[in-house]
Amino acid sequence: MADAIETIEGWYALHDFRQINWPLWNSCTSSEREDAISSLMKILNQWTAVEESGEGSTGIYHIIGHKADLLFANFRPTVDELLQAELDIDKSPMSRFFTKPYSYFSVVELSKYLVKGQVDPLALPGTKERLYPILPKTQYVCFYPMNKRREGQDNWYMLSKDERREKMKGHGILGHKYADRVTQIITGSQGLDDWEWGVTLYANDMLDFKKLIYEMRFDEASARFADFGPFLVGKRLTQESLQVLLG
Numbered sequence: 001m002a003d004a005i006e007t008i009e010g011w012y013a014l015h016d017f018r019q020i021n022w023p024l025w026n027s028c029t030s031s032e033r034e035d036a037i038s039s040l041m042k043i044l045n046q047w048t049a050v051e052e053s054g055e056g057s058t059g060i061y062h063i064i065g066h067k068a069d070l071l072f073a074n075f076r077p078t079v080d081e082l083l084q085a086e087l088d089i090d091k092s093p094m095s096r097f098f099t100k101p102y103s104y105f106s107v108v109e110l111s112k113y114l115v116k117g118q119v120d121p122l123a124l125p126g127t128k129e130r131l132y133p134i135l136p137k138t139q140y141v142c143f144y145p146m147n148k149r150r151e152g153q154d155n156w157y158m159l160s161k162d163e164r165r166e167k168m169k170g171h172g173i174l175g176h177k178y179a180d181r182v183t184q185i186i187t188g189s190q191g192l193d194d195w196e197w198g199v200t201l202y203a204n205d206m207l208d209f210k211k212l213i214y215e216m217r218f219d220e221a222s223a224r225f226a227d228f229g230p231f232l233v234g235k236r237l238t239q240e241s242l243q244v245l246l247g
């Protein structure tokens with residue numbers, strides 16, 4: 001018998017990673033670069049207005065290493081709005097300098113593992129803020145996709161609801177030790193993308209990601225039951241610091 005836990009969904013999310021073709025960028029005239037930057041700033045102004053009206057949220061990050069240069073993390077009420085946000089960039093003069101090395105499509109998800117009795121989770125304080133999150137303005141971001149394992153004795157999907165609830169309780173207790181330093185946004189992607197969840201973490205100290213994730217590796221929900229995809233880590237950009245980066 002299916003023993004799935006009920007989930008509540010919030011905004012859709014697209015983690016839109018872009019690589020900059022630096023040789024092409026560097027070979028352009030300054031007026032071509034200025035045109036491209038101003039087209040990008042126009043889009044970012046529109047996204048800022050969306051966030052100010054409470055109809056979504058956007059974070060822009062400078063990604064470290066070879067996997068990508070930029071991340072546009074967009075959270076919106078509808079898939080159409082996300083498609084439009086992606087198209088805005090694709091159709092702008094800036095797009096000839098971009099490739100898309102990775103992207104992740106998912107939807108903000110809360111599970112009811114730790115909700116007691118007949119309580120309406122939407123009535124609990126903080127639920128709406130978690131379903132429709134204004135992305136934290138911390139310095140650093142860490143994104144990775146993950147699965148729950150299905151291997152021999154370590155098959156998450158063959159555990160009873162109570163066994164899974166117990167393990168998620170342990171996970172939550174460990175996570176709360178870091179709650180003052182790390183904010184997590186869990187997005188579900190079963191049927192939407194290649195992994196089952198996206199994990200987006202925010203902190204002001206990069207080492208808090210390392211310490212939390214290392215400690216969580218020893219917690220049963222992760223130690224026995226989780227597999228992970230690529231980690232993409234970066235620093236938050238404002239419009240001004242993005243202009244400096246490109247300048």
Ligand code: VOV
Pocket residue numbers: 109110111112113114146168171172174175176178179182183184186197199212213216217222226
């Ligand atoms: C910052 C710390 C932190 C805290 C406080 C926290 C708490 C909680 C709670 C209370 C709950 C359950 C209710 C809900 O809200 O859904 C969850 C749920 C979840 N988590 Fe978590 N998590 C954290 C952090 C945190 C991390 C670092 C990871 C990645 C795992 C790792 O090893 O790299 C993670 C994963 C998840 C997932 C995939 C789910 C959904 C599982 C499912 O089967 O549905 N999570 N999480």
